[in-house]
Amino acid sequence: MNFSTNTLFHLEDLKQILNDLDKRFILGITTLGLSLFYLGKIWHSYGYFKRRGFNNPKSEFLFGNVRSVFKKKNLSEQFYEWTKTYGKTYGYFEGHLPVYVTSDLDFIQEIFIKQSSNFAARKKIHLNPRDNDPRVDLLIATKSRWKRMRMVMNPTFSSLKLRELDPILVSCADRLIDVLNKEGIECDVDIAQYMKRFTMDSIWNCAFGIDINIQYEKENEYFYKSEEIFRSFAHLNLFTYLADYFHEFRAIIVDFLILTQRVLSIFIDSNKLQAVFWLRYKVRELVELRKRNGPLANRKKDYIQLLLDANEQFQNEKTTDQNEIKKYLTQDEVHSGLMLFMLAGYETTSNTLTNASFVLVTHPKEQMKLYEEITSHFGSDLSLVNSESVQDLEYLDLFIKEVLRVYPIGTIVRRCTNPTQVKGISFGIDDSIAVDVLSIHYDEELWGPVDPNLFYPLRHKEKRHPIAFLAFGAGPRNCIGMKFAINELKIALAKLLINFEFLKSDKISYEKLEFEEGIVRTAVNGVTLNLKKRN
Ligand code: HEM
Secondary structure (H helix, E strand, C coil): CHHHHHHHHHHHHHHHHHHHHHHHHHHHHHHHHHHHHHHHHHHHHCCHHHHCCCCCCCCECCCECHHHHHHHCCHHHHHHHHHHHHCCEEEEEECCEEEEEECCHHHHHHHHHHCHHHCCECCCCCCCCCCCCCCCCCCCCCHHHHHHHHHHHHHHHCHHHHHHHHHHHHHHHHHHHHHHHHHCECCEEEHHHHHHHHHHHHHHHHCCCCCCCCCCCCCCHHHHHHHHHHHHHHCCCHHHHHHHHCHHHHHHHHHHHHHHHHHHHHHCCHHHCCHHHHHHHHHHHHHHHHHHHCCCCCCCCCHHHHHHHHHHHHHHCCCCCCCCCCCCCCHHHHHHHHHHHHHHHHHHHHHHHHHHHHHHHHCHHHHHHHHHHHHHHHCCCHHHCCCCHHHHCHHHHHHHHHHHHHCCCCCEEEECCCCEEECCEEECCCCEEEECHHHHHCCHHHHCCCCCCCCCHHHHHCCCCCCCCCCCCCHHHCCCCHHHHHHHHHHHHHHHHHHEEEEECCCCCCCCCCEEECCCEEECCCCEEEEEECC
């Protein structure tokens, strides 16, 4: 009896083992099969451009061209070099994701303007969320959602509305002058640090309506936290690499990160969250506060108010046309719209001011021309400088355009959202295109006869090809903040030039500005210079 029960037990055990083995075996085989299939797909991807008759630089399995670009830390300059070898339109691989690169203006005109509705998205990068994520902002929104968001936000960036932010912008520029008077006279200063704080000050004041003393207080928590967001774009982490090398899993990686931060935010102080989540948390708080308390007393409007007012106005709008897109922003989109003011408006503007300072130091004649134009308008009365009066400074306008031509902030990109043909090339959903802006901005045919390598603002007086100047992008999806940025640049530069002479420091060489590129191109070592107070 004992014997037979034991035998029965052993037999069942054996059956179970075989059963488990079977399951493990099937699981193992399936995993191996799927991995081989995925590796095969990756391998097949690398033939993408050859199959379409385009050149591409040699790439590494799995990494594509990403490692060489990361090593160089400068995508724009890499494109510029590749274009010399591979021509006006070619391809490269981000991981195994094929991306076209072009500096062909007809091609760009077709994609960015004529067929913009077929390319109604930007190329995904790093940790971009899913297209339908509720937190998507204008920069990464796609198709009709982008259209709806842009329709609500467009009026908030009109000249009339921006005038309401004018006093805040002017007072931030006055603080910049004050701080430089105290800290920057006749000693070496890295002007980039001051431009960053000035721009951040303008954003927190103009966009969020709070004054956090960023220009005066060196150890400012808001400054460090906001800066951290930009550092995380330039110095990537494991998740970013994974999302770049295995783009099919990007959405899952991002969902995982969002979920972890959400769970963490229940248990830990918001200050300890990753910087971008910290910013969202702050913005949400500020919007809630504003909704509870209404507009700020004794103050001109800030961007929170402009956006909330525009949203409310559109929501109350009655329409009889069934086909008209209803204009509104969801709660999440309002928060994202405000965060974007910082994400899109900070480094772009502060870097342009830093680059402009480099030009002022290295081109004393340009500096003198600007000084003469500004003082002939305002004398030394700083109170006359505002966003309306600076529009009369024609040479300053040409100067800023030339700074942006010579030092564009980066590349511009689109992603196909409807299958289509452009110049005989078939584009499928999610095919991506990047523009080699440097090759266009330095093209002799487009920008001659004066050598495009020379800094020459007057070249902008001549009529050029409508998309030869791409500093603010092209087509309906160009930079929505352009007017605000130009106002800010003009006000700051006019005030700086009335107050200071920009001189070289004798400790550094001014041969060339070296850039590294995260989301935008940033001068690696800032710009060290000497300021001399003008009488
Ligand atoms: C010198 C400063 C700036 C430069 C050079 C600049 C440049 C650009 C460029 C090149 C684009 C991409 C355009 C395209 O893809 O065609 C862009 C988009 C954008 N910029 Fe700016 N920008 C600047 C300042 C600002 C500021 C201050 C804000 C906000 C206050 C801003 C908000 C945006 C937004 C929201 C987009 C996305 C627009 C959309 O997709 O509809 N930018 N910018």
